Amino acid sequence: MIIIADGGSTKTSWCLITESNSKVYFNTEGYNPYFSDTPVIISSLQRSLPENLKKTEVTELYYYGAGCSTPENNEIVAAAMRAVFTNAKVKVGHDLLAAARALLGVDAGFAAILGTGTNTCYYDGYDVTMNIDSLGYFLGDEGSGSSLGKRLLRDYMRGYLPEGMSKIFKDTYELDNEAIFDHLYNKPLPNRFLASFSKFLYENNNFSYSREVVKESFDTFFKNLVCHYPGYQEHTFNCVGSVAYNFRDILEEVALENGMEMGTIIRSPIDNLVYYHQVLAKSDL
Template sequence: MILIADSGSTKTTWSAVEKGREVKRFETEGYNPYFVTGNYIANSVLKSLDSSVSTAAVEAVYYYGAGCDADRGSVVQQALSRVFWRAEVFVSSDMLAAARGTLGAEDGFVAILGTGSNTCLYSKGNISINIDSLGFILGDEGSGAYLGKRVLQDYLRNTMPTTVRERFQSTYSYQNDQLIYNVYSAPLPNRFCATFSKFLINSCDYSHRVIKEAFKSFFLNLVSLYPDYKSHSFNCVGSVGFVFADILTEVSKEFEMQPGKIVQSPMDGLIEYHLQKQLL
């Protein structure tokens, strides 16, 4: 059995593959090694592992995760090696998962729009150019956390339309000081902010304007920095890109990029990619 994992900052999707087919798919929480320790990851995976998966039966783990760069990827690798003690464990970035899951062996451009945002050019099975999104505080334009911050800004500054503000108050029970505390003092503020992006699913002029402005900022500050970006189709992975695909497609066309694949999860493509690799 091999396990393939796609982990963002909020959740991890796991696929158990055996004898050339997927036998189980399940979810655990997300594990960004910039925010959680190796002990936390190992304990959480053990506690959340699907009962049909025996740790002793796993021969290889292909883990793609947010924050799994050269500096922090070893934290995840060591944690998973403790859990899956008989397996070879390979750890790569969630950006590579998005690329392999949408493009397979083809070259092109790929973005992630989930809790955070990321982008790359992909060539010959690996990332060739990656412009840093700068994370939750300095960047992550277009992401769930970015959208959530905008919602909180508008609410706390009382710049929302009256009907939208009333809907916010009827949806959430937070006091202003609680919102500030959760953003500035509580753990995982990126996840907290990202939860408010769901508030924009309710279609209205305000939601459309906020989402479109966020996606324009994403294209202006990240996508358009890539050389010859207009020559590529726009491919995207992540819940935010998927849920708001109509607005995202609208903006991509305004920036003269033809829409490609916009999917919620790269997992189906990743399974196909790794099965093909095993057959070669």
């Protein structure tokens, strides 16, 4: 049996391909090696994998993950996978490569991620050939869920939200400034905490504030990242991630303003990624 997994900082989507070629999908939390070490990942997998999953019968595991951009980080994740799937050949690669393969298959072009974090690249039909570092949620990740959440929290804490929206936020989350600071500075996975508030903007898009914040974030995403790729206007804009999918109308508006035609926008790459491995390339990572 073969497993293909796409792991973001918040959620990992898995597909088990059985010997009869049927597909079984399931989810676990996300595993970013910048925030989770090998024992933490092992513990989470042991808790959250389906109980009926025959782990010893898995012979190949292809894992694409957020933060899996260096050999050291890849090994943090690979070691956990080998400990859980003891008979599997484990390959670990970057989630940006998963996005490119899911969006473009074996065609060259531009691919991006707008989810908890942000990433962008040129892709040659097999591998990433150019990547401008998003720099993570501290220094960059423009356009991402964490960036949107940071702006929303900042405006809420300073009293800048529209009055009606501020009340909805307060009633929904029951968070004061002290609790927010505690989540950001004392608890694990602050990027995931920040990104969780992008949902609030989507659910309250009847406020003009929500649209303005998302558009400003996407404008900055293009200005600081996309527009620095040589010849970017010669390519379509292809993107994967919940933020891209939920706000795709605003994203299309910003892309067109920057001279890029819209290509493919998908919430999750897992189905297309499975198709890539099974049909298009049957490729190792």
